[in-house]
Amino acid sequence: MDPREELRVLLSRVALSDRTAFETLYDRTSAKLFGVVIRLLxxxxxxxxxxxxxxxxxxQRASSFSAQQASPMTWLIAIARNHAIDKLRVKKRPHEDIDDNHTLADAAPGPEKAAIASDEFDRMRTCLGELPEDRSLAVQGAYLDGQSYQELADRFAVPLNTMRTWLRRSLLKLRECLEA
Incomplete structure (x- = not known):
């Protein structure tokens, strides 16, 4: 079954309070939604x-999902993104008058921290470049873009367990490279 169609079916079953469908929906989508939310927060x-x-x-809102208006993943991402943005808005402090604040500090990292971060970024990019291209793209998809193992396995046309092995071995090679 097409993943998009599977999510549509799962959402329709969740709308009927099917707990098993809800668990399956969570398993299929939580990694992607977590990636979206953590990028914002x-x-x-x-x-x-x-x-x-x-x-x-x-x-609570599965019954309001309409397949004619959006794909299931788009609908789920919109809920996650909007909730994360609401969380950010709540965190913001009320406006303070600049004249009342006598200690204005630059929030940007200092030159030393910026240089260290830049060096670490370059090392990570170099180490990713040492991996085979498909492994590098899989690691970036999983850990930077929040794609699930199943999505990556489908993308690279490999079995799910093979994708897990790729990612585990790639992370080990990255760690070795970064520690060298």
Whole structure:
């Protein structure tokens, strides 16, 4: 079954309060949604909380999903993204008058930290370049873009366990390269 069609079926079953379908939907989509949320919030603990709240919303609003208006993943990503943005808005402090603030600090990292971060980024890019291209793209898809193992296995036309092995071995090689 087409993954998009499978998600449509799962959402329609979730709308009927099917817990098994909800678990399957979570398994198929949580990694992708977590990737979206963590990119916005930049805090793992907050992202985990938001994902939990997102799936509560999905459970409650599954009946409002319309396949004619959006793909299932687009609908789920919109819920996750909007909830994460709402969380960011709540976190913002009220506006302070600049005249009342006598200690303005530049939030940007200093030259030393910027140089270290740049060096680490270059090392990571070099180490990724040492991996075979398909392994490098798979690692970037999983850990930077939030794609699930199944999505990557489909993308590279390999069995799911092969994709898991690729990622595990690639991470080990990255660690060796970065520690060298």
């Amino acid at each position: 930049r805090d793992r603990h907050e992202a985990e909380d938001v994902i939990q709240e997102v799936y509560v919303k999905v459970w």
